[in-house]
Amino acid sequence: MRKLIGTIIFLAATADAQQLTVIKAGTLIDGTSSQPRRNQTIVIRGNRIESVGGEAPAGARVIDLSNMTVLPGLIDTHTHIFLQGEDPAEGGYDVQLLKYPLAYRAARAAVSARRALEQGFTTIRDVETEGAGYGDVGIKQAINEGRIPGPRMFVVTRAISTTGGYNLEGYAPEIEVPKGVQIIDGPVEARKAAREQLDHGADWIKVYMTHRSWVDKQGNLFSQPTLTLEEIRAISDEAHAWRKKVACHAYGGEGLHRALDGGCDSIEHGLDLDDAAIAQMVRQGTWLVPTLSVYYDHNSPPDTPAGQRDRKRVAVHGPSFQKAMKAGVKIAFGTDAGGFSWDDPMAQEFARMVEFGMTPMDTIRSATSRAAEMLGMSGELGVIAPGAYADIVAVSSDPLRDVNALKDVRFVMKDGAVFK
Numbered sequence: 001m002r003k004l005i006g007t008i009i010f011l012a013a014t015a016d017a018q019q020l021t022v023i024k025a026g027t028l029i030d031g032t033s034s035q036p037r038r039n040q041t042i043v044i045r046g047n048r049i050e051s052v053g054g055e056a057p058a059g060a061r062v063i064d065l066s067n068m069t070v071l072p073g074l075i076d077t078h079t080h081i082f083l084q085g086e087d088p089a090e091g092g093y094d095v096q097l098l099k100y101p102l103a104y105r106a107a108r109a110a111v112s113a114r115r116a117l118e119q120g121f122t123t124i125r126d127v128e129t130e131g132a133g134y135g136d137v138g139i140k141q142a143i144n145e146g147r148i149p150g151p152r153m154f155v156v157t158r159a160i161s162t163t164g165g166y167n168l169e170g171y172a173p174e175i176e177v178p179k180g181v182q183i184i185d186g187p188v189e190a191r192k193a194a195r196e197q198l199d200h201g202a203d204w205i206k207v208y209m210t211h212r213s214w215v216d217k218q219g220n221l222f223s224q225p226t227l228t229l230e231e232i233r234a235i236s237d238e239a240h241a242w243r244k245k246v247a248c249h250a251y252g253g254e255g256l257h258r259a260l261d262g263g264c265d266s267i268e269h270g271l272d273l274d275d276a277a278i279a280q281m282v283r284q285g286t287w288l289v290p291t292l293s294v295y296y297d298h299n300s301p302p303d304t305p306a307g308q309r310d311r312k313r314v315a316v317h318g319p320s321f322q323k324a325m326k327a328g329v330k331i332a333f334g335t336d337a338g339g340f341s342w343d344d345p346m347a348q349e350f351a352r353m354v355e356f357g358m359t360p361m362d363t364i365r366s367a368t369s370r371a372a373e374m375l376g377m378s379g380e381l382g383v384i385a386p387g388a389y390a391d392i393v394a395v396s397s398d399p400l401r402d403v404n405a406l407k408d409v410r411f412v413m414k415d416g417a418v419f420k
Contacts, residue, residue: 020045020060021416023392025070028052029399031368031383034361036400039066044390047416051386063418065394065411071364072382073122073151073391073414074406075371076346078268078289078334081112081124081139082132085341088298094168097131097178105132109139113150115342117419120393120409123152123371123381125334127206127247127268128159131180137201149419152391154203154375156247158182160193160235161208165226181208187234190227194238205239207232207264209248210255214309221272221312225255232262245376247289251313252277252320260286266332266374271295271313273320278327287374289334290321292352297340318356325358332374333367350403360403390416 023042030037030052043051043060056062082105086092096105109132116124129135136155143150159181168177182197184190194205209232210223227235232248239246240263248264250256252272259267260280266287267273273281273288281288295313300306325331335349353363372382380388394411412420 018046019416020050020057021063021390022056022060023063023070023413024056024066025068025394026066027069027398028384029069029071029361029364030385031072031365031372032385036069040070042070042384042392044416047390049384049386049388049390052384063411068394068396068410069398069405070384070392070394070411071399072368072384072388073393073412074120074347074367074409075123075125075333075375075382076116076121076335076337076367077125077266077332077371077374078291078336079112079116079124079126079346080128080130080336080338081109081116081126082129082135083338084108084112085297085339085344093130093180097168097180102132102135106135106138109135110142110148110150112338112342113139113143113153114148116337116346117149117151117412117414118409119346120395120406120412121151121346122391122393122412122414123154123375123377125154125156125204125247125375127156127204128181129157131178133158134200140201151414152381155201156204156206157197157200157202158193159206159208160184160190160197160227161211162226162231165208165211165224184227184231187228187230190231191234191238194235198239198242198244202244204244205235205246206268207235207246207248207259209250209259209264210253213251213313214305215312219312221252221309221316223251223253223255223272225253225258227255227258227262229258229262232258232264236263252316260284268334269317269336270324271317271320273324275323278324278329281324281329282327285330287330287332288321288324289332290317290324290353291334291336291339291349292317292321292356293349294336294339321353321356325356330370330374331358331366332371333363345407347404347406347409350399350406354403360400363403364399364406390414 245265368382
C-alpha cells in the first residue's frame, strides 16, 4: 500500500507533458452542454485536454470508460478540511482549538483533502482554517508539489469577524481563549487583516457578516450582524485591489444587506434571503453558495431554543434557495464538508438541490462550469473541452436519472494523472 501511494503521488507530480492519453467515454457530460453526448473520445496531452470527439491518435495510452458516464472533475466551493464534523459528545468545535496540536489538525486536514479527491472533487475552495492559522496554505503547497494527494485548492486562510462575532465563546470573561477567526474592530483593522491574509497566500477573503442566530418572539429567524458597512467595504476594497474576491457568510437580515452593499462576491449559506437581497444579487452578479445538506446534521433537541433555531434554519433555507434559483441568482455548488464528517458523501448535496427544484444537469453544472466561473477559471476547470485541465471523473450509472450516482465516483483523473 505504501508503495502504491508513493507511486500515485510521484505520477501526479511528474506527468510527462507530452504523454498522450485517450479516454473512451460511453456517455459524456461536458459541464456546459444541455445534453450528454455518446461515445466520445477525449485526447489528453500531458495535463491538458487536446481534443474531444475526434480520432484516437496512434500510440496513445487508452483508458476505456465506454460503459460509464464521464464528467469534468467536480468542484466544491465551500469546504473546511480543518473541521471533521465534530461530535458534540466528544468536545465539539471547542476541543480542536483547546486541546488538539496544530500538527495533529494538519494531519487530519491532509486526510480530508485526500478524501475529497477520492470522491471526485478535483478542486475545492476551502473557506477558513478554524483557528489553524495559515495551515491551508501549507496543505495546498504540499498538494501542488505532489507530496500528498489532494484536489486543487483555493484557500481563504483565517477568515475575519468582529469582537463577539465568533467562537470560542461562553467561557469566563477573565480567561482569554483562542478564536476560530481573525478578530477585527473598525475599518483600519479590517483592511490590515485583509492585507495580512492576502500577503500570506489567501486566494479569497472570507468574512462573517452574521454570527449567532435564534428564533425571535415573532417566530422569525434572526441573525446577529457583525461587521459594519465601513468594515466590509474596507475589506472588499482591499481584496479587489489585489484582484481577489470576498466570500461572505451571511444568513439574512441586516448582516446580509451589509454584505451586498459592501461588495461581497459570494454569499455563503443565504438561509433567509429576502426579495430585496435576491434582486440585488441578480443586479450585482453576486454568487450564492447554499450548502443545504449540512443543516440537517447534528441538530439540537427540538424542545430547546437551539433546536427551535435549527429547525427554523431548515424551514427557511429551502424556500430561500428556490426563490434565488427562480430569480436567476448565480449558484455554485458547496457542501460545507467538515461541518459534517468527511466520512459522509459530499455528493449528498446534489440530491438536496434536486429536492428543491434544480434539475440534475443544473446541479452538475453548478459543481463544474459554474463553480469554475465563480473561481475565475472558466474554460480551464469544470469542463471537458480543448485547453482545459485534464480533471475527469466517471460514474457507473446515469446521474441525470439519479444524482445519487455521484456518491460513487469510480474513476478520478486530476491534472492528467489517474488517481483512482
